[in-house]
Every structure is written in structure tokens, then in C-alpha cells.
Amino acid sequence: MDINIQNKVSQWLNGNYDAETIATLKKMQEGNPDDLNDAFYRNLEFGTGGLRGIMGVGTNRMNKYTVGMATQGFANYLKKTFEGEVKVAIAHDSRNNSRFFAETVANVFAANGIKVFLFESLRPTPELSFTIRHLQCQGGVVLTASHNPKEYNGYKAYWNDGAQLVPPHDKNVIREVESILSPDDVKWSGGEANITLIGKEVDEAYLKELQGLSINPEINKQQHDLKIVYTPIHGTGITMVPEILQRFGFTNVNVVEEQATPNGNFPTVVYPNPEESEAMNLGLKKAKELDADILLGTDPDADRVGIAVKDLKGQWVLLNGNQTGVLLFNYIVEGRRRKGLQQPNDYIAKTVVTSDLIDVFAAKNDINCYNTLTGFKWIADLIRRKEPQETFICGGEESYGYMIGNNIRDKDAISSVAMICEMAAYARSQGKSLFELLVNVYQQYGYYKEHLISITKKGMKGADEIAEMMRGYRENPPATINGSPVVTLYDYQLQQVKDIQSGEIKPLDLPKSNVLQFVLADGSKISARPSGTEPKIKFYFSVNAPLDSAASYDAVTADLDKKIEGIINDMQLK
Numbered sequence: 001m002d003i004n005i006q007n008k009v010s011q012w013l014n015g016n017y018d019a020e021t022i023a024t025l026k027k028m029q030e031g032n033p034d035d036l037n038d039a040f041y042r043n044l045e046f047g048t049g050g051l052r053g054i055m056g057v058g059t060n061r062m063n064k065y066t067v068g069m070a071t072q073g074f075a076n077y078l079k080k081t082f083e084g085e086v087k088v089a090i091a092h093d094s095r096n097n098s099r100f101f102a103e104t105v106a107n108v109f110a111a112n113g114i115k116v117f118l119f120e121s122l123r124p125t126p127e128l129s130f131t132i133r134h135l136q137c138q139g140g141v142v143l144t145a146s147h148n149p150k151e152y153n154g155y156k157a158y159w160n161d162g163a164q165l166v167p168p169h170d171k172n173v174i175r176e177v178e179s180i181l182s183p184d185d186v187k188w189s190g191g192e193a194n195i196t197l198i199g200k201e202v203d204e205a206y207l208k209e210l211q212g213l214s215i216n217p218e219i220n221k222q223q224h225d226l227k228i229v230y231t232p233i234h235g236t237g238i239t240m241v242p243e244i245l246q247r248f249g250f251t252n253v254n255v256v257e258e259q260a261t262p263n264g265n266f267p268t269v270v271y272p273n274p275e276e277s278e279a280m281n282l283g284l285k286k287a288k289e290l291d292a293d294i295l296l297g298t299d300p301d302a303d304r305v306g307i308a309v310k311d312l313k314g315q316w317v318l319l320n321g322n323q324t325g326v327l328l329f330n331y332i333v334e335g336r337r338r339k340g341l342q343q344p345n346d347y348i349a350k351t352v353v354t355s356d357l358i359d360v361f362a363a364k365n366d367i368n369c370y371n372t373l374t375g376f377k378w379i380a381d382l383i384r385r386k387e388p389q390e391t392f393i394c395g396g397e398e399s400y401g402y403m404i405g406n407n408i409r410d411k412d413a414i415s416s417v418a419m420i421c422e423m424a425a426y427a428r429s430q431g432k433s434l435f436e437l438l439v440n441v442y443q444q445y446g447y448y449k450e451h452l453i454s455i456t457k458k459g460m461k462g463a464d465e466i467a468e469m470m471r472g473y474r475e476n477p478p479a480t481i482n483g484s485p486v487v488t489l490y491d492y493q494l495q496q497v498k499d500i501q502s503g504e505i506k507p508l509d510l511p512k513s514n515v516l517q518f519v520l521a522d523g524s525k526i527s528a529r530p531s532g533t534e535p536k537i538k539f540y541f542s543v544n545a546p547l548d549s550a551a552s553y554d555a556v557t558a559d560l561d562k563k564i565e566g567i568i569n570d571m572q573l574k
């Protein structure tokens with residue numbers, strides 16, 4: 001075993017860790033060496049969505065020690081950065097141990113003399129983002145691993161604007177965490193008087209904020225019986241989604257009973273991720289039974305949302321995150337313009353792996369569209385840098401995340417569910433379905449079809465293999481893919497974009513990130529990046545073609561699907 005790993009293990013065996021931890025560690029030493037390696041080969045790191053890891057013993061795992069040390073580091077950094085009273089807000093999702101971790105975090109902050117607002121019970125992640133601004137906190141934490149499998153938990157860390165930490169703050173917090181070498185360096189308790197439980201009053205303020213996002217409240221009233229099926233997939237969405245839908249005026253909301261109760265074992269699904277069709281199966285069943293207009297499902301911390309609607313033939317289909325995003329951007333931007341609300345300095349935002357259809361849409365609608373790295377923390381960072389000169393209207397990304405308005409600085413499935421239903425109500429008032437609207441958008445701006453492949457490679461070995469794959473593409477980029485020459489190569493790690501034919505290299509104005517993109521002569525685009533939240537490498541495929549009429553939708557879809565298939569085969573990703 002690697003000497004560093006051995007050292008860490010013996011530090012834990014001899015340090016001030018509880019008897020249960022030490023007993024588990026001894027068992028791990030006798031068991032599978034890969035498991036021990038994975039538990040200690042690194043410390044938890046801030047990825048796309050904060051710290052995330054499997055729950056268990058080890059420096060690379062989520063347990064009260066890693067959570068406590070992270071919090072001590074965060075507390076030290078907050079106190080160094082802000083003069084005077086420091087306040088933080090804390091929330092958690094429905095996962096196993098989330099409440100325990102949230103209380104641990106609250107106790108550590110409080111013992112460091114920080115004023116803590118702790119939600120009395122589970123709440124959506126976006127509500128915490130809102131709360132930081134609402135209660136004028138300097139920081140915040142949500143205990144959640146989002147949509148990851150049930151073995152995981154995580155730590156989303158927030159700054160005073162309600163956004164997740166970006167550099168330099170994440171690096172600085174980690175530096176502080178690294179200087180904490182043992183549990184003895186953590187102030188675990190003694191500040192209980194600094195903890196205030198919060199609940200209803202903040203909920204009310206959050207719900208009011210969301211109600212203010214509505215563009216066509218009169219249409220919601222008129223279409224109040226829109227038949228909605230909703231599943232929280234055993235997560236926090238249940239605390240807010242039915243309430244906000246009622247406040248938006250919808251009276252026919254049907255919750256999927258089997259998935260309504262928060263449960264960290266997510267007993268009815270394999271993964272509590274609305275991106276996985278299997279997680280939406282019970283919802284689809286109910287939507288079909290009721291002949292509903294729309295199905296919506298949110299992940300455990302209720303920041304991402306998946307939807308299903310009927311296609312042109314009346315068959316239920318799950319939309320991908322790009323499709324929902326395109327519809328939502330279109331509804332919000334057009335709706336605001338119709339109401340005379342659009343201003344010249346308005347802008348929308350998306351990530352570099354999100355559909356380019358949104359860039360085309362923005363250009364044709366006289367609104368700026370900015371691209372950021374993956375993760376809403378980067379969209380929030382953009383907002384911070386642009387305010388107050390430019391006004392953020394909405395943002396989104398392919399992985400089922402949308403953010404609307406200025407006061408919630410993380411993706412928000414609660415406001416998204418409400419606005420998606422409003423959009424469906426609007427479509428119905430025009431005698432159309434959402435799918436018909438989507439096809440109309442394709443007719444107007446071009447039919448962009450996207451597909452995602454994620455390859456899971458677990459543990460230390462998997463991480464090396466992923467790094468190796470990225471290195472391979474970077475050092476030997478393909479000259480053609482599926483018969484079409486690669487014309488442009490974006491390398492976000494080197495922060496440059498290269499025109500293959502002329503050899504010209506231009507700088508990319510985004511922070512370094514291990515992302516590669518190949519643009520083909522036929523307009524297709526392939527992106528590759530390691531996930532920052534799960535042990536996966538992700539490949540994003542985007543192809544496009546004009547769509548002359550709704551009648552040719554099927555034929556063009558078949559062509560585009562064939563093209564995607566060709567790319568996947570040529571890249572040997574099957």
C-alpha cells in the first residue's frame with residue numbers, strides 16, 4: 001500500500017476518533033485493500049457541486065470527522081475574511097445522516113462563535129441559497145449529495161451572495177481545511193446558544209420571491225385545471241413544490257404517493273436522479289393513468305427537475321435538459337418581451353456543454369447569452385461580475401438545472417417546476433402542447449439534437465483511467481469524426497481554441513477546466529469532460545439540421561439520430 005495512505009490510516013487508528021470508527025477501520029484493513037485505498041487515497045475535494053463522497057470511514061469519505069474538519073476550515077476562513085459578526089445558514093436533504101451532519105456543521109460553526117441559522121427540518125438546496133441573501137449571511141452549507149446514489153452524501157458550501165464557492169474561496173477553504181490535522185483541531189461544541197432554528201418565516205419569504213417570477217399569472221388562473229403529476233423521488237421537493245403550484249393557481253396537482261415520503265434509501269428507484277428514465281417510471285405510470293398534461297420530477301435536494309410530456313403522436317416522452325431549457329428560455333424571454341419588460345442590458349446564461357440552440361435563439365432575440373464552465377457556481381459567479389451593469393434573466397444547463405431571476409443563486413427546481421407549469425398552461429391557452437412549441441422553436445432556430453454518454457469508472461484506478469482518456473484525446477485529437485473533419489478544437493485546460501485548418505490559436509476567456517470540444521465541419525460538436533460530482537467521464541454530442549415543417553420532424557429526427565450513432569461508433573464509445 002502507498003506510504004501516504006498507510007500514514008493516514010495509522011493517524012486515524014491512533015488519533016482521537018471514536019471507538020466505532022476505529023473498529024470499522026480495523027475491519028477495513030482486513031477486508032478489500034481497494035476499499036481502504038479508496039477511503040484514504042485523497043481528501044474530499046470541492047468538485048462541481050461541493051464536497052461529495054461515499055459515507056464511511058476515511059479522508060475521502062463523508063463522515064462526522066471530514067464534515068467537522070471542512071466546517072472548521074470554512075469557519076476559520078469566514079472569520080479571516082469578514083470583520084464583525086459572521087452568520088451562516090444551514091440546510092439538509094432527505095439522505096441518511098443528512099440531519100446528523102447538518103447538526104454537526106451547526107455545532108462546529110457555533111462553537112467558533114459564528115451565528116447559525118439551521119433549518120428545523122429538510123429543505124430544498126435553492127431555498128438555502130435564497131436564505132443566505134435573505135438573512136444577510138456570509139456563508140452557508142447544504143448537506144446533500146444531490147442526485148447521487150444513496151451511499152453518497154455531500155457538502156455544498158456557499159458564499160455571501162448565495163452562490164456555491166468558486167476560486168479563490170474554495171481553494172482558500174481547502175487550504176484552511178488542510179491545516180486541520182486531527183479531530184482535536186476542531187471545535188466540536190460549546191456554542192449552542194449561537195444556533196437559531198428557522199422554518200416557516202423563511203419559507204414564506206422564499207415562496208413570495210418565487211411567486212414574483214410569474215410572467216402570466218392570469219393565464220395560470222384561467223388554465224388552473226392543467227393536469228400535473230409530480231414526484232419528489234423521496235426528496236425535499238415535497239416541502240415546497242405542491243405549495244408553490246397551489247400559489248401559482250394550479251388546482252389539479254397529483255403527487256406520486258409511492259415517492260412522496262422523504263427517504264434516504266430511495267426505495268422505489270435505483271438512482272434518485274430524474275435524468276435516469278427509471279426514476280421517472282412511477283410518475284409516467286401515473287401520468288398515463290390520469291391522462292395528465294405534464295409530469296415533473298425533482299432530485300433529492302430539489303435543484304434539478306426532469307419533465308415528460310406527450311409528443312406529436314400523443315406518446316409520453318421524457319425531455320432532456322436541453323429541451324426543457326430551450327422551452328423555458330423561450331417562454332421567459334418572449335413573455336417578458338411581450339409584456340414590455342425586456343431591457344437592453346438583460347442577459348441569459350448557460351454552460352459550454354449546454355445546447356448551442358440557446359445561443360442562436362439569444363442572437364435572434366436581441367438578448368446577450370454568456371457561456372460558463374459546467375456548474376451553477378459559474379453562472380452565479382458571472383452574475384456577481386456583471387452586476388449591477390447587466391441584468392441576469394435566466395440560466396440553465398443540460399443536466400436538468402435552471403435558475404430564474406436574481407435572488408436565488410443556484411439552480412432551483414421549485415421555481416422551475418412552477419414556471420414550467422406556467423409555460424404548459426400558456427401553451428394550452430394557445431391550443432398547443434409543449435412538444436408542439438418545442439418543434440416550433442426548432443423550425444425557427446434550427447433543430448439541435450443532443451445526447452449524453454456517461455462512463456462510470458470508480459475509485460482511484462477509475463480516476464486514473466479517466467485522466468488517461470482525456471490525455472489521449474488531448475495529445476492525439478481525431479482529425480475526422482464520423483467522416484466529417486474536426487475544424488475547431490476547444491481545450492479549456494489550456495484555455496485556447498484552435499482553428500485546425502489555419503493553425504490559428506486564440507485564448508479562451510474562462511477559468512482552466514479539463515474539458516475538450518471538437519467542432520466538426522458539418523456543425524456537430526462533441527465535448528468530453530470528467531464529471532466533477534461522480535466517478536464518470538461524460539461525452540456530450542450535439543448535431544443539428546434545419547427543420548422546415550412539423551411534418552418533417554420524424555424524418556429529420558431519424559437523420560440526426562443516425563448522425564449521433566455514427567459519431568458514437570466512430571469514437572468507439574459503445
Ligand SMILES: O=P([O-])(O)O[C@H]1O[C@H](COP(=O)(O)O)[C@@H](O)[C@H](O)[C@H]1O
Binds near residue numbers: 377397530
Ligand atoms: O449534482 P448537482 O445537482 O448538485 O449539480 C451539480 O453538478 C452537476 C453535474 O456536474 P458534473 O457534470 O461535474 O457531474 C452540474 O451540472 C451542476 O451545475 C452542479 O450544480
Ligand SMILES: [Mg+2]
Binds near residue numbers: 145146300301303304
Ligand atoms: Mg441536486
